[in-house]
Amino acid sequence: MKRVLLLATGDTIAHSYDPDRPGAASGAELLAALPSGAITADVVAEDVMAGPSWDMSPSTMLELARRTRSAILERGFDGVVVTHGADGLEETAYLADLLAGRAAERGAIVLTCAVRSRDEPSADGPRNLASSVTAAADEALRGAGAVVCVNDEIHAARWVSMTDATGVAAFSSAPFPPLGRLSGGRVETMIPPPPRPPAFGGDPASDVALIKTYPGIEAGLLTAAVDAGAQGIVLEGTGTGNVPVGLFSAIAELTEWGIPVVVASRCRTGRGPLGEVGPVGGLAATVGAIGARGLAPQKARYALMVALGTGGIDAVRAWFDRL
Structure with a gap:
Protein backbone atom coordinates (compact mmCIF):
# COMPACT_ATOMS: atom_id res chain seq x y z
CA MET A 1 0.00 0.00 0.00
CA MET A 190 -4.73 14.12 -20.68
CA ILE A 191 -1.60 16.02 -21.77
CA PRO A 192 2.10 15.99 -20.88
CA PRO A 193 3.10 18.20 -17.93
CA PRO A 194 4.96 21.47 -18.54
CA PRO A 195 8.77 21.33 -18.58
CA ARG A 196 10.38 21.05 -15.18
CA PRO A 197 11.77 24.34 -13.81
CA PRO A 198 15.54 24.91 -13.58
CA ALA A 199 17.44 23.59 -10.58
CA PHE A 200 17.41 25.94 -7.62
CA GLY A 201 20.48 27.11 -5.71
CA GLY A 202 20.60 28.41 -2.16
CA ASP A 203 17.78 29.70 0.00
CA PRO A 204 15.11 31.66 -1.88
CA ALA A 205 14.84 35.38 -1.20
CA SER A 206 12.07 36.29 1.20
CA ASP A 207 11.29 39.82 -0.02
CA VAL A 208 10.30 40.38 -3.65
CA ALA A 209 7.88 43.16 -4.53
CA LEU A 210 5.02 42.77 -7.01
CA ILE A 211 3.91 46.07 -8.51
CA LYS A 212 0.99 46.46 -10.90
CA THR A 213 1.75 49.08 -13.53
CA TYR A 214 -0.74 51.61 -14.84
CA PRO A 215 -0.68 54.78 -16.97
CA GLY A 216 1.06 57.53 -15.04
CA ILE A 217 2.72 55.24 -12.48
CA GLU A 218 5.54 56.98 -10.61
CA ALA A 219 8.99 55.45 -11.06
CA GLY A 220 9.67 56.23 -7.42
CA LEU A 221 7.46 53.28 -6.44
CA LEU A 222 10.17 50.92 -7.67
CA THR A 223 13.00 52.55 -5.75
CA ALA A 224 10.77 52.90 -2.69
CA ALA A 225 10.18 49.13 -2.73
CA VAL A 226 13.92 48.50 -2.85
CA ASP A 227 14.54 51.06 -0.09
CA ALA A 228 12.00 49.10 1.99
CA GLY A 229 14.04 45.92 1.57
CA ALA A 230 12.89 44.30 -1.68
CA GLN A 231 15.63 42.17 -3.22
CA GLY A 232 13.90 42.11 -6.59
CA ILE A 233 10.80 43.47 -8.31
CA VAL A 234 8.16 41.92 -10.54
CA LEU A 235 6.19 44.38 -12.65
CA GLU A 236 2.75 43.40 -13.88
CA GLY A 237 2.57 44.91 -17.33
CA THR A 238 0.15 44.59 -20.22
CA GLY A 239 0.05 42.83 -23.57
CA THR A 240 3.23 40.96 -24.40
CA GLY A 241 5.19 42.61 -21.60
CA ASN A 242 4.68 46.34 -21.88
CA VAL A 243 5.28 48.79 -19.03
CA PRO A 244 5.10 52.61 -19.14
CA VAL A 245 8.22 54.22 -20.62
CA GLY A 246 8.42 56.42 -17.54
CA LEU A 247 9.70 53.38 -15.61
CA PHE A 248 12.62 52.68 -17.95
CA SER A 249 15.16 54.87 -16.16
CA ALA A 250 14.31 53.25 -12.82
CA ILE A 251 14.57 49.75 -14.35
CA ALA A 252 17.98 50.60 -15.81
CA GLU A 253 19.16 52.07 -12.52
CA LEU A 254 18.03 49.08 -10.45
CA THR A 255 19.63 46.70 -12.95
CA GLU A 256 22.93 48.55 -12.54
CA TRP A 257 22.57 48.18 -8.77
CA GLY A 258 22.13 44.42 -9.18
CA ILE A 259 18.41 44.45 -8.37
CA PRO A 260 16.58 42.27 -10.92
CA VAL A 261 13.35 43.60 -12.42
CA VAL A 262 11.12 40.95 -14.00
CA VAL A 263 8.29 41.96 -16.32
CA ALA A 264 5.20 39.76 -16.44
CA SER A 265 1.85 40.47 -18.07
CA ARG A 266 -1.71 40.48 -16.87
CA CYS A 267 -2.44 38.63 -20.14
CA ARG A 268 -1.54 35.11 -21.19
CA THR A 269 1.73 35.28 -23.13
CA GLY A 270 4.21 32.89 -24.67
CA ARG A 271 7.37 31.54 -23.05
CA GLY A 272 9.76 33.44 -25.31
CA PRO A 273 12.31 36.05 -24.15
CA LEU A 274 11.00 39.52 -23.34
CA GLY A 275 13.00 41.20 -26.10
CA GLU A 276 11.78 38.85 -28.83
CA VAL A 277 8.02 39.29 -28.61
CA GLY A 278 7.70 41.68 -31.56
CA PRO A 279 8.79 45.10 -32.78
CA VAL A 280 6.64 47.04 -30.31
CA GLY A 281 6.54 44.66 -27.33
CA GLY A 282 8.94 43.97 -24.51
CA LEU A 283 10.85 47.24 -24.86
CA ALA A 284 11.75 47.08 -21.17
CA ALA A 285 14.28 44.39 -22.10
CA THR A 286 16.42 47.11 -23.73
CA VAL A 287 17.03 48.67 -20.30
CA GLY A 288 17.73 45.40 -18.51
CA ALA A 289 14.33 43.95 -17.56
CA ILE A 290 13.98 40.16 -17.47
CA GLY A 291 10.99 38.42 -19.04
CA ALA A 292 8.72 36.22 -16.93
CA ARG A 293 8.55 33.52 -19.62
CA GLY A 294 4.76 33.45 -19.71
CA LEU A 295 4.26 33.20 -15.97
CA ALA A 296 1.38 35.03 -14.33
CA PRO A 297 2.68 37.97 -12.25
CA GLN A 298 1.93 36.33 -8.91
CA LYS A 299 3.86 33.23 -9.95
CA ALA A 300 6.71 35.26 -11.41
CA ARG A 301 7.19 36.67 -7.92
CA TYR A 302 7.91 33.22 -6.48
CA ALA A 303 10.09 32.34 -9.46
CA LEU A 304 12.18 35.44 -8.75
CA MET A 305 12.41 34.51 -5.07
CA VAL A 306 13.85 31.13 -6.06
CA ALA A 307 16.08 32.56 -8.79
CA LEU A 308 17.65 35.01 -6.33
CA GLY A 309 18.84 32.03 -4.33
CA THR A 310 21.09 31.06 -7.25
CA GLY A 311 23.21 34.23 -7.11
CA GLY A 312 23.32 37.79 -8.43
CA ILE A 313 21.49 39.41 -11.31
CA ASP A 314 23.42 37.52 -14.00
CA ALA A 315 22.54 34.21 -12.35
CA VAL A 316 18.90 35.31 -12.10
CA ARG A 317 18.81 36.20 -15.79
CA ALA A 318 20.36 32.86 -16.73
CA TRP A 319 17.86 31.00 -14.50
CA PHE A 320 14.88 32.71 -16.18
CA ASP A 321 16.38 31.94 -19.59
CA ARG A 322 15.96 28.24 -18.75
CA LEU A 323 12.47 28.58 -17.22
Missing part, protein backbone atom coordinates in the same frame (compact mmCIF):
# COMPACT_ATOMS: atom_id res chain seq x y z
CA LYS A 2 1.27 3.47 -0.92
CA ARG A 3 2.23 5.84 1.90
CA VAL A 4 0.92 9.40 1.65
CA LEU A 5 1.62 12.35 3.94
CA LEU A 6 -1.21 14.81 4.54
CA LEU A 7 -0.10 18.33 5.53
CA ALA A 8 -3.16 20.21 6.79
CA THR A 9 -3.25 24.01 6.89
CA GLY A 10 -6.82 24.68 7.95
CA ASP A 11 -8.89 27.24 6.00
CA THR A 12 -12.29 26.58 4.37
CA ILE A 13 -11.81 22.85 3.75
CA ALA A 14 -11.41 22.36 7.50
CA HIS A 15 -13.68 25.08 8.85
CA SER A 16 -17.20 24.71 10.22
CA TYR A 17 -19.76 27.33 11.19
CA ASP A 18 -22.00 24.71 12.80
CA PRO A 19 -22.37 25.64 16.51
CA ASP A 20 -22.30 21.94 17.38
CA ARG A 21 -18.85 21.45 15.82
CA PRO A 22 -17.31 24.88 15.30
CA GLY A 23 -13.77 25.75 14.31
CA ALA A 24 -11.20 24.02 12.14
CA ALA A 25 -10.84 20.26 11.94
CA SER A 26 -7.41 18.70 12.12
CA GLY A 27 -6.00 16.69 9.24
CA ALA A 28 -6.79 13.45 11.09
CA GLU A 29 -10.38 14.59 11.63
CA LEU A 30 -10.78 15.42 7.94
CA LEU A 31 -9.62 11.92 7.04
CA ALA A 32 -11.86 10.29 9.65
CA ALA A 33 -14.92 12.08 8.21
CA LEU A 34 -14.48 10.47 4.79
CA PRO A 35 -16.70 7.51 3.88
CA SER A 36 -15.33 4.04 4.47
CA GLY A 37 -13.31 2.88 1.51
CA ALA A 38 -12.69 6.39 0.15
CA ILE A 39 -8.99 6.16 1.03
CA THR A 40 -6.92 3.33 -0.40
CA ALA A 41 -3.50 4.52 0.81
CA ASP A 42 -1.76 4.57 4.18
CA VAL A 43 -2.12 8.24 5.12
CA VAL A 44 -0.23 10.02 7.91
CA ALA A 45 -1.73 13.41 8.87
CA GLU A 46 0.29 16.34 10.22
CA ASP A 47 -1.09 19.78 11.04
CA VAL A 48 1.03 22.71 9.89
CA MET A 49 -1.13 25.73 10.75
CA ALA A 50 -4.70 26.95 10.89
CA GLY A 51 -5.26 30.28 9.24
CA PRO A 52 -6.48 32.03 6.08
CA SER A 53 -4.40 31.40 2.98
CA TRP A 54 -4.84 34.97 1.81
CA ASP A 55 -2.71 35.99 4.79
CA MET A 56 -0.17 33.16 4.59
CA SER A 57 3.41 34.37 4.91
CA PRO A 58 6.15 33.50 2.42
CA SER A 59 7.99 31.72 5.24
CA THR A 60 5.01 29.38 5.76
CA MET A 61 4.80 28.73 2.01
CA LEU A 62 8.51 27.93 1.98
CA GLU A 63 8.05 25.61 4.94
CA LEU A 64 5.29 23.73 3.12
CA ALA A 65 7.39 23.45 -0.04
CA ARG A 66 10.37 22.12 1.90
CA ARG A 67 8.26 19.67 3.89
CA THR A 68 6.69 18.24 0.76
CA ARG A 69 10.14 17.71 -0.76
CA SER A 70 11.66 16.16 2.35
CA ALA A 71 8.63 13.90 2.89
CA ILE A 72 9.41 12.19 -0.40
CA LEU A 73 13.21 12.37 -0.50
CA GLU A 74 14.02 11.83 3.18
CA ARG A 75 10.97 10.22 4.79
CA GLY A 76 10.11 7.79 2.02
CA PHE A 77 6.51 8.82 1.35
CA ASP A 78 5.13 7.97 -2.08
CA GLY A 79 3.19 11.21 -2.27
CA VAL A 80 2.13 14.31 -0.36
CA VAL A 81 -1.25 16.05 -0.10
CA VAL A 82 -1.52 19.62 1.19
CA THR A 83 -4.92 20.93 2.22
CA HIS A 84 -4.88 24.68 1.69
CA GLY A 85 -7.07 27.72 1.32
CA ALA A 86 -8.31 28.45 -2.18
CA ASP A 87 -7.07 32.05 -2.35
CA GLY A 88 -3.32 31.42 -2.31
CA LEU A 89 -3.38 27.82 -3.51
CA GLU A 90 -1.88 28.43 -6.95
CA GLU A 91 1.02 30.38 -5.45
CA THR A 92 1.97 27.79 -2.82
CA ALA A 93 1.58 25.08 -5.46
CA TYR A 94 3.99 26.81 -7.81
CA LEU A 95 6.53 27.46 -5.07
CA ALA A 96 6.36 23.77 -4.14
CA ASP A 97 6.86 22.94 -7.82
CA LEU A 98 9.92 25.20 -8.10
CA LEU A 99 11.52 23.63 -5.02
CA ALA A 100 10.53 20.00 -5.64
CA GLY A 101 13.76 19.02 -7.39
CA ARG A 102 14.27 15.24 -7.46
CA ALA A 103 11.16 14.74 -5.34
CA ALA A 104 9.06 15.35 -8.46
CA GLU A 105 10.56 12.23 -10.02
CA ARG A 106 9.94 10.00 -7.01
CA GLY A 107 6.43 10.94 -5.90
CA ALA A 108 3.40 13.14 -6.36
CA ILE A 109 2.82 16.53 -4.72
CA VAL A 110 -0.88 17.39 -4.67
CA LEU A 111 -2.52 20.51 -3.25
CA THR A 112 -6.25 20.81 -2.74
CA CYS A 113 -8.84 23.06 -1.12
CA ALA A 114 -12.56 23.72 -0.84
CA VAL A 115 -14.80 26.69 -1.56
CA ARG A 116 -17.52 25.41 0.79
CA SER A 117 -16.99 24.83 4.48
CA ARG A 118 -17.33 21.30 5.81
CA ASP A 119 -20.76 21.91 7.35
CA GLU A 120 -22.37 23.24 4.16
CA PRO A 121 -24.67 21.09 2.02
CA SER A 122 -22.73 19.44 -0.80
CA ALA A 123 -19.40 20.43 0.72
CA ASP A 124 -16.67 19.94 -1.86
CA GLY A 125 -13.84 19.37 0.61
CA PRO A 126 -14.35 15.64 1.33
CA ARG A 127 -14.35 14.65 -2.35
CA ASN A 128 -11.41 16.91 -3.13
CA LEU A 129 -9.43 15.39 -0.26
CA ALA A 130 -10.26 11.80 -1.20
CA SER A 131 -9.43 12.46 -4.85
CA SER A 132 -6.16 14.14 -3.90
CA VAL A 133 -5.03 11.18 -1.80
CA THR A 134 -5.85 8.88 -4.70
CA ALA A 135 -3.85 11.13 -7.04
CA ALA A 136 -0.90 11.33 -4.66
CA ALA A 137 -0.67 7.54 -4.55
CA ASP A 138 -0.90 7.14 -8.33
CA GLU A 139 2.26 6.44 -10.34
CA ALA A 140 0.82 8.48 -13.21
CA LEU A 141 1.82 11.76 -11.53
CA ARG A 142 5.48 10.90 -11.02
CA GLY A 143 7.52 13.47 -12.88
CA ALA A 144 4.63 15.94 -13.11
CA GLY A 145 5.75 18.12 -10.21
CA ALA A 146 3.28 19.88 -7.95
CA VAL A 147 -0.35 19.81 -9.06
CA VAL A 148 -3.70 21.13 -7.87
CA CYS A 149 -6.55 18.62 -7.57
CA VAL A 150 -10.07 20.04 -7.31
CA ASN A 151 -13.41 18.97 -8.71
CA ASP A 152 -11.80 15.70 -9.94
CA GLU A 153 -9.48 17.69 -12.23
CA ILE A 154 -5.70 17.82 -11.96
CA HIS A 155 -3.95 21.05 -12.92
CA ALA A 156 -0.23 21.68 -13.35
CA ALA A 157 1.05 24.22 -10.83
CA ARG A 158 2.62 26.34 -13.57
CA TRP A 159 -0.64 26.73 -15.49
CA VAL A 160 -3.36 26.73 -12.84
CA SER A 161 -5.21 29.85 -11.72
CA MET A 162 -8.25 30.53 -9.61
CA THR A 163 -11.00 31.85 -11.86
CA ASP A 164 -14.13 31.53 -9.71
CA ALA A 165 -14.23 32.39 -6.02
CA THR A 166 -17.61 30.74 -5.35
CA GLY A 167 -18.05 27.71 -7.63
CA VAL A 168 -16.63 24.24 -7.01
CA ALA A 169 -14.96 24.38 -10.45
CA ALA A 170 -12.86 27.21 -9.11
CA PHE A 171 -9.62 26.53 -10.98
CA SER A 172 -8.60 26.49 -14.61
CA SER A 173 -5.44 25.87 -16.63
CA ALA A 174 -6.75 27.77 -19.66
CA PRO A 175 -5.61 28.10 -22.36
CA PHE A 176 -4.21 24.65 -21.53
CA PRO A 177 -6.49 21.73 -20.66
CA PRO A 178 -6.21 20.09 -17.25
CA LEU A 179 -3.22 17.81 -16.84
CA GLY A 180 -5.57 14.96 -15.99
CA ARG A 181 -8.64 13.90 -14.11
CA LEU A 182 -9.80 11.32 -11.56
CA SER A 183 -11.91 8.56 -13.01
CA GLY A 184 -12.71 5.14 -11.60
CA GLY A 185 -10.35 5.59 -8.67
CA ARG A 186 -7.28 6.39 -10.76
CA VAL A 187 -5.60 9.25 -12.59
CA GLU A 188 -6.19 9.62 -16.31
CA THR A 189 -3.58 11.93 -17.80
Whole structure:
Protein backbone atom coordinates (compact mmCIF):
# COMPACT_ATOMS: atom_id res chain seq x y z
CA MET A 1 0.00 0.00 0.00
CA LYS A 2 1.27 3.47 -0.92
CA ARG A 3 2.23 5.84 1.90
CA VAL A 4 0.92 9.40 1.65
CA LEU A 5 1.62 12.35 3.94
CA LEU A 6 -1.21 14.81 4.54
CA LEU A 7 -0.10 18.33 5.53
CA ALA A 8 -3.16 20.21 6.79
CA THR A 9 -3.25 24.01 6.89
CA GLY A 10 -6.82 24.68 7.95
CA ASP A 11 -8.89 27.24 6.00
CA THR A 12 -12.29 26.58 4.37
CA ILE A 13 -11.81 22.85 3.75
CA ALA A 14 -11.41 22.36 7.50
CA HIS A 15 -13.68 25.08 8.85
CA SER A 16 -17.20 24.71 10.22
CA TYR A 17 -19.76 27.33 11.19
CA ASP A 18 -22.00 24.71 12.80
CA PRO A 19 -22.37 25.64 16.51
CA ASP A 20 -22.30 21.94 17.38
CA ARG A 21 -18.85 21.45 15.82
CA PRO A 22 -17.31 24.88 15.30
CA GLY A 23 -13.77 25.75 14.31
CA ALA A 24 -11.20 24.02 12.14
CA ALA A 25 -10.84 20.26 11.94
CA SER A 26 -7.41 18.70 12.12
CA GLY A 27 -6.00 16.69 9.24
CA ALA A 28 -6.79 13.45 11.09
CA GLU A 29 -10.38 14.59 11.63
CA LEU A 30 -10.78 15.42 7.94
CA LEU A 31 -9.62 11.92 7.04
CA ALA A 32 -11.86 10.29 9.65
CA ALA A 33 -14.92 12.08 8.21
CA LEU A 34 -14.48 10.47 4.79
CA PRO A 35 -16.70 7.51 3.88
CA SER A 36 -15.33 4.04 4.47
CA GLY A 37 -13.31 2.88 1.51
CA ALA A 38 -12.69 6.39 0.15
CA ILE A 39 -8.99 6.16 1.03
CA THR A 40 -6.92 3.33 -0.40
CA ALA A 41 -3.50 4.52 0.81
CA ASP A 42 -1.76 4.57 4.18
CA VAL A 43 -2.12 8.24 5.12
CA VAL A 44 -0.23 10.02 7.91
CA ALA A 45 -1.73 13.41 8.87
CA GLU A 46 0.29 16.34 10.22
CA ASP A 47 -1.09 19.78 11.04
CA VAL A 48 1.03 22.71 9.89
CA MET A 49 -1.13 25.73 10.75
CA ALA A 50 -4.70 26.95 10.89
CA GLY A 51 -5.26 30.28 9.24
CA PRO A 52 -6.48 32.03 6.08
CA SER A 53 -4.40 31.40 2.98
CA TRP A 54 -4.84 34.97 1.81
CA ASP A 55 -2.71 35.99 4.79
CA MET A 56 -0.17 33.16 4.59
CA SER A 57 3.41 34.37 4.91
CA PRO A 58 6.15 33.50 2.42
CA SER A 59 7.99 31.72 5.24
CA THR A 60 5.01 29.38 5.76
CA MET A 61 4.80 28.73 2.01
CA LEU A 62 8.51 27.93 1.98
CA GLU A 63 8.05 25.61 4.94
CA LEU A 64 5.29 23.73 3.12
CA ALA A 65 7.39 23.45 -0.04
CA ARG A 66 10.37 22.12 1.90
CA ARG A 67 8.26 19.67 3.89
CA THR A 68 6.69 18.24 0.76
CA ARG A 69 10.14 17.71 -0.76
CA SER A 70 11.66 16.16 2.35
CA ALA A 71 8.63 13.90 2.89
CA ILE A 72 9.41 12.19 -0.40
CA LEU A 73 13.21 12.37 -0.50
CA GLU A 74 14.02 11.83 3.18
CA ARG A 75 10.97 10.22 4.79
CA GLY A 76 10.11 7.79 2.02
CA PHE A 77 6.51 8.82 1.35
CA ASP A 78 5.13 7.97 -2.08
CA GLY A 79 3.19 11.21 -2.27
CA VAL A 80 2.13 14.31 -0.36
CA VAL A 81 -1.25 16.05 -0.10
CA VAL A 82 -1.52 19.62 1.19
CA THR A 83 -4.92 20.93 2.22
CA HIS A 84 -4.88 24.68 1.69
CA GLY A 85 -7.07 27.72 1.32
CA ALA A 86 -8.31 28.45 -2.18
CA ASP A 87 -7.07 32.05 -2.35
CA GLY A 88 -3.32 31.42 -2.31
CA LEU A 89 -3.38 27.82 -3.51
CA GLU A 90 -1.88 28.43 -6.95
CA GLU A 91 1.02 30.38 -5.45
CA THR A 92 1.97 27.79 -2.82
CA ALA A 93 1.58 25.08 -5.46
CA TYR A 94 3.99 26.81 -7.81
CA LEU A 95 6.53 27.46 -5.07
CA ALA A 96 6.36 23.77 -4.14
CA ASP A 97 6.86 22.94 -7.82
CA LEU A 98 9.92 25.20 -8.10
CA LEU A 99 11.52 23.63 -5.02
CA ALA A 100 10.53 20.00 -5.64
CA GLY A 101 13.76 19.02 -7.39
CA ARG A 102 14.27 15.24 -7.46
CA ALA A 103 11.16 14.74 -5.34
CA ALA A 104 9.06 15.35 -8.46
CA GLU A 105 10.56 12.23 -10.02
CA ARG A 106 9.94 10.00 -7.01
CA GLY A 107 6.43 10.94 -5.90
CA ALA A 108 3.40 13.14 -6.36
CA ILE A 109 2.82 16.53 -4.72
CA VAL A 110 -0.88 17.39 -4.67
CA LEU A 111 -2.52 20.51 -3.25
CA THR A 112 -6.25 20.81 -2.74
CA CYS A 113 -8.84 23.06 -1.12
CA ALA A 114 -12.56 23.72 -0.84
CA VAL A 115 -14.80 26.69 -1.56
CA ARG A 116 -17.52 25.41 0.79
CA SER A 117 -16.99 24.83 4.48
CA ARG A 118 -17.33 21.30 5.81
CA ASP A 119 -20.76 21.91 7.35
CA GLU A 120 -22.37 23.24 4.16
CA PRO A 121 -24.67 21.09 2.02
CA SER A 122 -22.73 19.44 -0.80
CA ALA A 123 -19.40 20.43 0.72
CA ASP A 124 -16.67 19.94 -1.86
CA GLY A 125 -13.84 19.37 0.61
CA PRO A 126 -14.35 15.64 1.33
CA ARG A 127 -14.35 14.65 -2.35
CA ASN A 128 -11.41 16.91 -3.13
CA LEU A 129 -9.43 15.39 -0.26
CA ALA A 130 -10.26 11.80 -1.20
CA SER A 131 -9.43 12.46 -4.85
CA SER A 132 -6.16 14.14 -3.90
CA VAL A 133 -5.03 11.18 -1.80
CA THR A 134 -5.85 8.88 -4.70
CA ALA A 135 -3.85 11.13 -7.04
CA ALA A 136 -0.90 11.33 -4.66
CA ALA A 137 -0.67 7.54 -4.55
CA ASP A 138 -0.90 7.14 -8.33
CA GLU A 139 2.26 6.44 -10.34
CA ALA A 140 0.82 8.48 -13.21
CA LEU A 141 1.82 11.76 -11.53
CA ARG A 142 5.48 10.90 -11.02
CA GLY A 143 7.52 13.47 -12.88
CA ALA A 144 4.63 15.94 -13.11
CA GLY A 145 5.75 18.12 -10.21
CA ALA A 146 3.28 19.88 -7.95
CA VAL A 147 -0.35 19.81 -9.06
CA VAL A 148 -3.70 21.13 -7.87
CA CYS A 149 -6.55 18.62 -7.57
CA VAL A 150 -10.07 20.04 -7.31
CA ASN A 151 -13.41 18.97 -8.71
CA ASP A 152 -11.80 15.70 -9.94
CA GLU A 153 -9.48 17.69 -12.23
CA ILE A 154 -5.70 17.82 -11.96
CA HIS A 155 -3.95 21.05 -12.92
CA ALA A 156 -0.23 21.68 -13.35
CA ALA A 157 1.05 24.22 -10.83
CA ARG A 158 2.62 26.34 -13.57
CA TRP A 159 -0.64 26.73 -15.49
CA VAL A 160 -3.36 26.73 -12.84
CA SER A 161 -5.21 29.85 -11.72
CA MET A 162 -8.25 30.53 -9.61
CA THR A 163 -11.00 31.85 -11.86
CA ASP A 164 -14.13 31.53 -9.71
CA ALA A 165 -14.23 32.39 -6.02
CA THR A 166 -17.61 30.74 -5.35
CA GLY A 167 -18.05 27.71 -7.63
CA VAL A 168 -16.63 24.24 -7.01
CA ALA A 169 -14.96 24.38 -10.45
CA ALA A 170 -12.86 27.21 -9.11
CA PHE A 171 -9.62 26.53 -10.98
CA SER A 172 -8.60 26.49 -14.61
CA SER A 173 -5.44 25.87 -16.63
CA ALA A 174 -6.75 27.77 -19.66
CA PRO A 175 -5.61 28.10 -22.36
CA PHE A 176 -4.21 24.65 -21.53
CA PRO A 177 -6.49 21.73 -20.66
CA PRO A 178 -6.21 20.09 -17.25
CA LEU A 179 -3.22 17.81 -16.84
CA GLY A 180 -5.57 14.96 -15.99
CA ARG A 181 -8.64 13.90 -14.11
CA LEU A 182 -9.80 11.32 -11.56
CA SER A 183 -11.91 8.56 -13.01
CA GLY A 184 -12.71 5.14 -11.60
CA GLY A 185 -10.35 5.59 -8.67
CA ARG A 186 -7.28 6.39 -10.76
CA VAL A 187 -5.60 9.25 -12.59
CA GLU A 188 -6.19 9.62 -16.31
CA THR A 189 -3.58 11.93 -17.80
CA MET A 190 -4.73 14.12 -20.68
CA ILE A 191 -1.60 16.02 -21.77
CA PRO A 192 2.10 15.99 -20.88
CA PRO A 193 3.10 18.20 -17.93
CA PRO A 194 4.96 21.47 -18.54
CA PRO A 195 8.77 21.33 -18.58
CA ARG A 196 10.38 21.05 -15.18
CA PRO A 197 11.77 24.34 -13.81
CA PRO A 198 15.54 24.91 -13.58
CA ALA A 199 17.44 23.59 -10.58
CA PHE A 200 17.41 25.94 -7.62
CA GLY A 201 20.48 27.11 -5.71
CA GLY A 202 20.60 28.41 -2.16
CA ASP A 203 17.78 29.70 0.00
CA PRO A 204 15.11 31.66 -1.88
CA ALA A 205 14.84 35.38 -1.20
CA SER A 206 12.07 36.29 1.20
CA ASP A 207 11.29 39.82 -0.02
CA VAL A 208 10.30 40.38 -3.65
CA ALA A 209 7.88 43.16 -4.53
CA LEU A 210 5.02 42.77 -7.01
CA ILE A 211 3.91 46.07 -8.51
CA LYS A 212 0.99 46.46 -10.90
CA THR A 213 1.75 49.08 -13.53
CA TYR A 214 -0.74 51.61 -14.84
CA PRO A 215 -0.68 54.78 -16.97
CA GLY A 216 1.06 57.53 -15.04
CA ILE A 217 2.72 55.24 -12.48
CA GLU A 218 5.54 56.98 -10.61
CA ALA A 219 8.99 55.45 -11.06
CA GLY A 220 9.67 56.23 -7.42
CA LEU A 221 7.46 53.28 -6.44
CA LEU A 222 10.17 50.92 -7.67
CA THR A 223 13.00 52.55 -5.75
CA ALA A 224 10.77 52.90 -2.69
CA ALA A 225 10.18 49.13 -2.73
CA VAL A 226 13.92 48.50 -2.85
CA ASP A 227 14.54 51.06 -0.09
CA ALA A 228 12.00 49.10 1.99
CA GLY A 229 14.04 45.92 1.57
CA ALA A 230 12.89 44.30 -1.68
CA GLN A 231 15.63 42.17 -3.22
CA GLY A 232 13.90 42.11 -6.59
CA ILE A 233 10.80 43.47 -8.31
CA VAL A 234 8.16 41.92 -10.54
CA LEU A 235 6.19 44.38 -12.65
CA GLU A 236 2.75 43.40 -13.88
CA GLY A 237 2.57 44.91 -17.33
CA THR A 238 0.15 44.59 -20.22
CA GLY A 239 0.05 42.83 -23.57
CA THR A 240 3.23 40.96 -24.40
CA GLY A 241 5.19 42.61 -21.60
CA ASN A 242 4.68 46.34 -21.88
CA VAL A 243 5.28 48.79 -19.03
CA PRO A 244 5.10 52.61 -19.14
CA VAL A 245 8.22 54.22 -20.62
CA GLY A 246 8.42 56.42 -17.54
CA LEU A 247 9.70 53.38 -15.61
CA PHE A 248 12.62 52.68 -17.95
CA SER A 249 15.16 54.87 -16.16
CA ALA A 250 14.31 53.25 -12.82
CA ILE A 251 14.57 49.75 -14.35
CA ALA A 252 17.98 50.60 -15.81
CA GLU A 253 19.16 52.07 -12.52
CA LEU A 254 18.03 49.08 -10.45
CA THR A 255 19.63 46.70 -12.95
CA GLU A 256 22.93 48.55 -12.54
CA TRP A 257 22.57 48.18 -8.77
CA GLY A 258 22.13 44.42 -9.18
CA ILE A 259 18.41 44.45 -8.37
CA PRO A 260 16.58 42.27 -10.92
CA VAL A 261 13.35 43.60 -12.42
CA VAL A 262 11.12 40.95 -14.00
CA VAL A 263 8.29 41.96 -16.32
CA ALA A 264 5.20 39.76 -16.44
CA SER A 265 1.85 40.47 -18.07
CA ARG A 266 -1.71 40.48 -16.87
CA CYS A 267 -2.44 38.63 -20.14
CA ARG A 268 -1.54 35.11 -21.19
CA THR A 269 1.73 35.28 -23.13
CA GLY A 270 4.21 32.89 -24.67
CA ARG A 271 7.37 31.54 -23.05
CA GLY A 272 9.76 33.44 -25.31
CA PRO A 273 12.31 36.05 -24.15
CA LEU A 274 11.00 39.52 -23.34
CA GLY A 275 13.00 41.20 -26.10
CA GLU A 276 11.78 38.85 -28.83
CA VAL A 277 8.02 39.29 -28.61
CA GLY A 278 7.70 41.68 -31.56
CA PRO A 279 8.79 45.10 -32.78
CA VAL A 280 6.64 47.04 -30.31
CA GLY A 281 6.54 44.66 -27.33
CA GLY A 282 8.94 43.97 -24.51
CA LEU A 283 10.85 47.24 -24.86
CA ALA A 284 11.75 47.08 -21.17
CA ALA A 285 14.28 44.39 -22.10
CA THR A 286 16.42 47.11 -23.73
CA VAL A 287 17.03 48.67 -20.30
CA GLY A 288 17.73 45.40 -18.51
CA ALA A 289 14.33 43.95 -17.56
CA ILE A 290 13.98 40.16 -17.47
CA GLY A 291 10.99 38.42 -19.04
CA ALA A 292 8.72 36.22 -16.93
CA ARG A 293 8.55 33.52 -19.62
CA GLY A 294 4.76 33.45 -19.71
CA LEU A 295 4.26 33.20 -15.97
CA ALA A 296 1.38 35.03 -14.33
CA PRO A 297 2.68 37.97 -12.25
CA GLN A 298 1.93 36.33 -8.91
CA LYS A 299 3.86 33.23 -9.95
CA ALA A 300 6.71 35.26 -11.41
CA ARG A 301 7.19 36.67 -7.92
CA TYR A 302 7.91 33.22 -6.48
CA ALA A 303 10.09 32.34 -9.46
CA LEU A 304 12.18 35.44 -8.75
CA MET A 305 12.41 34.51 -5.07
CA VAL A 306 13.85 31.13 -6.06
CA ALA A 307 16.08 32.56 -8.79
CA LEU A 308 17.65 35.01 -6.33
CA GLY A 309 18.84 32.03 -4.33
CA THR A 310 21.09 31.06 -7.25
CA GLY A 311 23.21 34.23 -7.11
CA GLY A 312 23.32 37.79 -8.43
CA ILE A 313 21.49 39.41 -11.31
CA ASP A 314 23.42 37.52 -14.00
CA ALA A 315 22.54 34.21 -12.35
CA VAL A 316 18.90 35.31 -12.10
CA ARG A 317 18.81 36.20 -15.79
CA ALA A 318 20.36 32.86 -16.73
CA TRP A 319 17.86 31.00 -14.50
CA PHE A 320 14.88 32.71 -16.18
CA ASP A 321 16.38 31.94 -19.59
CA ARG A 322 15.96 28.24 -18.75
CA LEU A 323 12.47 28.58 -17.22
